[in-house]
Amino acid sequence: MLQLALSIVRNRFRMAVNLTLPTPGLTALYGPSGAGKTTLAHAVAGLMPAIGRIELDGDVLLDSTRGVCVPSERRRIGCVFQDARLFPHLDVTQNLLYGYKRHHGDTYAEQDEVVSLLGLTLLLRRRPHELSGGERQRVALGRALLGQPRLLVLDEPMASIDRARRDDVLPYLERLRDRYRIPMLYVSHQYEEVLRLAARVVLIDEGKIIACDTPSALSLSPALRPLVGISGVGAVIESEITSCNRDTGLITVSLGGHPLRLQGVGDAVGTRLRLHIPANEVILATEPPHGLSVRNALPGIIETLDPEQDGFVLTTIAVGHDHLLARITQSAIDDLSLQPGRPVWALVKAASLAQGLYRPTATGS
Amino acid sequence: MLTPAELDALRLSVVVATWSVLLTLPVAVLLAWLLVRGRFIGRSLVDAAVHLPLVLPPVVVGYLLLLVLGRHGTLGHWLYQVFGIRLAFTTAGAVLATAVMTLPLCIRAVRLALEGLDPGLEDAARSLGAGPLDRFFSVTLPLMMPGIVAGTVTAFAAGLGEFGAVITFASNLPGETRTLPLALYTALQSPNGDGAALRLALLSVALGGTGLLIAEALSRTLRRRVGRA
Known part of the structure; x- marks a missing residue:
């Protein structure tokens, strides 16, 4: 210590x-x-x-x-x-x-x-x-x-x-x-x-x-936001690979108990991963999506809404025991009448996660 | 070629310059270090004092030495009474006068090297477990070597030719304090001394020139070794 x-x-x-x-x-x-x-x-x-x-x-x-x-x-x-x-x-x-x-x-x-x-x-x-x-x-x-x-x-x-x-x-x-x-x-x-x-x-x-x-807890803190720039704002999730498909190269990790598919790099099941999910890359829907190319739809509940100066609202969504951040326009908040406690679907594109994959070690968690 | 008296002057010059460099060097390194790294009251005063011989007429320096260290000088009297040491009008006195005159040259060269040295390297050595003396001898001193060598050679070459302070403090005694420039001066004063004067002058040029060439070559090699070429 x-x-x-x-x-x-x-x-x-x-x-x-x-x-x-x-x-x-x-x-x-x-x-x-x-x-x-x-x-x-x-x-x-x-x-x-x-x-x-x-x-x-x-x-x-x-x-x-x-x-x-x-x-x-x-x-x-x-x-x-x-x-x-x-x-x-x-x-x-x-x-x-x-x-x-x-x-x-x-x-x-x-x-x-x-x-x-x-x-x-x-x-x-x-x-x-x-x-x-x-x-x-x-x-x-x-x-x-x-x-x-x-x-x-x-x-x-x-x-x-x-x-x-x-x-x-x-x-x-x-x-x-x-x-x-x-x-x-x-x-x-x-x-x-x-x-x-x-x-x-x-x-x-x-x-x-x-x-x-921890990076994961800190990623939700408003104090971090001015430092990391717009593309840096986003939830950091500690997870591990639950399955991987060698043919498609897609791996599945668990996010709050739900599967999240993303482009892997040939890692074995059980490998620990740290994911940075940019708030800009997360879309919110009020009902289960149909007919979309997005592979990942995670059910969650809105926890907080933080309006930012530029007309966007940084929304924190609880997904199981994990959290996601989504940057949504104020008008979308109004149209969908999003508010704390409201159940939503968080949509994450697999391709948007390729940049934010890290491999912390046993001591790193 | 050279007469025995001229050879004697050459030998004496080399002896005086060598001893004066040996005397000057540790003092110059210490003072340079204090002046660059030290934080003490009166630093600028020390700085000015050590550089004084550069701007004073050498005769003045010789005279001041005589006042302090001459047989009737405050310190000189004590030295003679207690240790039986006599400096004025001796080879040792010539060495001392030369050392005082060349000290600022030496300090300037060493100081330049020290100022170009990144104090961060000493911090790095510290974090690796090196105490103050260890750091100095394993990092600071080796990196100052190009400057120290340059300072040594410059001081040596200048020491071969120191005239005013030597003749004032140590006088012009053949075989004792009559170095090259003093012999040259003596030759000029004597009616048939033209040939001797020319020989001694050429000898001085050769010695000084060789010294400068050696200094340049040495410091280039050393600089290359520490990657600053």
């Missing part, structure tokens, strides 16, 4: 944080630029002065009232920075072993395994300036991990990598997360990365914690 009760003052920026996070598991610190995500992450790592208390799995790293402040170099918190920060005078192997050599005691991550997990075998003799951005971040990940950290702080590790090249790093990061089960704090302002990686999200804005919850 990571317990934080911190107050951070930097120039005119003030931050007050009270958080308890489970370990292991990847927690995303998510918020707009300048919200204080990096500041908080660095304070935890001891690279930024802070007042208050930090306790990690029973060890007190900071307790200002008792004058305890474990210096960064003895906190065993690994850091991966936005700009990698590999040592330019050392080659990849020497970079990887920098922290490993300085660690005394038991090790859980060994060089050979980390090198092969991160696909670094062919890069070991290279110097940092001979690496691509993605390769650099992989080396930085390996270097941090070989320092045998108890917590890994990742400060926007994808920010300096082209969107198209992110798969040079993200799959490797997922492998490490699943293999070593170390707790991670992942700073990001990319909702997509958060959905892909995080078991828990801390929403930060203007130095304050707005919310701390």
